[in-house]
Amino acid sequence: MSRKRVVDDPLMIAGTKLRSRLILGTSGYPNQQVLLDSLEASGAELVTASIRRISLEGYAESLIDLLADRCRILPNTSGCVTARDAILTAELAREALETDWVKLELIGDRETLYPDVEQLVHTAEELVRKGFVVLPYCNDDPVTCQKLADVGCAAVMPLGSLIGSGMGIANPAAIELICARSPVPVVLDAGIGTASDAAFAMELGCDAVMANTAIAKSHDPRRMASAMRAGVEGGRLARLAGRIPKRSFAEPSSPQLGLVGS
Amino acid sequence: MTHLRINGVEEELPVATIAELLAERGIDRNARFLAVAVNGNVVRRAEWPAAALSSGDNVEIVRPFQGG
Numbered sequence: 001m002s003r004k005r006v007v008d009d010p011l012m013i014a015g016t017k018l019r020s021r022l023i024l025g026t027s028g029y030p031n032q033q034v035l036l037d038s039l040e041a042s043g044a045e046l047v048t049a050s051i052r053r054i055s056l057e058g059y060a061e062s063l064i065d066l067l068a069d070r071c072r073i074l075p076n077t078s079g080c081v082t083a084r085d086a087i088l089t090a091e092l093a094r095e096a097l098e099t100d101w102v103k104l105e106l107i108g109d110r111e112t113l114y115p116d117v118e119q120l121v122h123t124a125e126e127l128v129r130k131g132f133v134v135l136p137y138c139n140d141d142p143v144t145c146q147k148l149a150d151v152g153c154a155a156v157m158p159l160g161s162l163i164g165s166g167m168g169i170a171n172p173a174a175i176e177l178i179c180a181r182s183p184v185p186v187v188l189d190a191g192i193g194t195a196s197d198a199a200f201a202m203e204l205g206c207d208a209v210m211a212n213t214a215i216a217k218s219h220d221p222r223r224m225a226s227a228m229r230a231g232v233e234g235g236r237l238a239r240l241a242g243r244i245p246k247r248s249f250a251e252p253s254s255p256q257l258g259l260v261g262s
Numbered sequence: 263m264t265h266l267r268i269n270g271v272e273e274e275l276p277v278a279t280i281a282e283l284l285a286e287r288g289i290d291r292n293a294r295f296l297a298v299a300v301n302g303n304v305v306r307r308a309e310w311p312a313a314a315l316s317s318g319d320n321v322e323i324v325r326p327f328q329g330g
Contacts, residue, residue: 027330052324063328065294073326092299093326096324
């Protein structure tokens with residue numbers, strides 16, 4: 001029943017149906033086989049890739065050739081610090097991968113990898129105008145998320161905490177607020193450390209979770225990929241089921257009538 | 263000879279088109295997922311044989327890699 005419920009609950013982004021609510025980053029795995037096994041264990045249908053200069057010593061196949069046959073590739077603009085570079089990277093990605101989808105990253109600070117919100121909104125608008133399906137990595141700020149939705153982004157990807165930090169969701173109240181108000185899907189991006197973080201994101205109302213380092217750098221990526229999948233599914237089910245209100249005092253769960261000796 | 267900046271490196275090469283440049287570097291232009299930009303503009307694959315390169319052009323040759 002629960003498994004069926006999850007399967008019947010697809011994520012829709014820009015009219016595309018995704019059965020899995022886990023988006024997988026593909027960087028930093030110990031080797032290619034572990035990545036492929038982890039991808040399978042995760043159940044993810046959407047995986048991210050970066051666009052980089054090729055080696056001029058000759059063309060070598062990358063793992064993307066294998067991944068592209070198994071799932072949908074979401075190119076990112078990681079490392080870009082200017083609108084111009086981000087737009088060119090998105091256009092190169094569109095040509096290379098024949099997809100209009102792009103995970104827009106515009107970094108404002110190389111140390112914290114925090115988004116440059118001002119440039120991000122303008123660049124997202126420009127990419128939308130050029131026909132891209134834009135999924136921006138952004139701050140956990142409801143106003144920024146609203147602006148990104150207003151300029152036509154297909155989803156928003158607020159950070160839980162710093163990229164690669166494994167610090168989980170630093171400001172759950174902000175993420176919950178974003179989820180409650182967002183007219184487009186909310187994908188928790190960055191900061192996930194373990195499966196309970198993914199479950200928590202989903203319980204707060206996120207539509208999906210993106211994870212990379214938490215899986216790739218765990219001791220057993222295949223197992224963590226499975227755990228992340230279960231966390232996302234469990235969190236989603238809990239969200240749909242509805243948590244009980246928190247109380248300051250105990251409330252017995254057993255009946256109070258008919259106590260022995262009373 | 264054409265003086266080009268290719269993926270950030272200055273080079274003098276006996277090439278006049280993108281297709282010739284790729285051939286000169288041993289890059290199969292039919293390989294999947296390749297993309298090329300000249301002076302900040304993407305040049306579609308079908309245009310590579312005819313797309314002329316001239317001295318001073320800034321060429322980016324890219325493909326997708328693993329990323330997060």
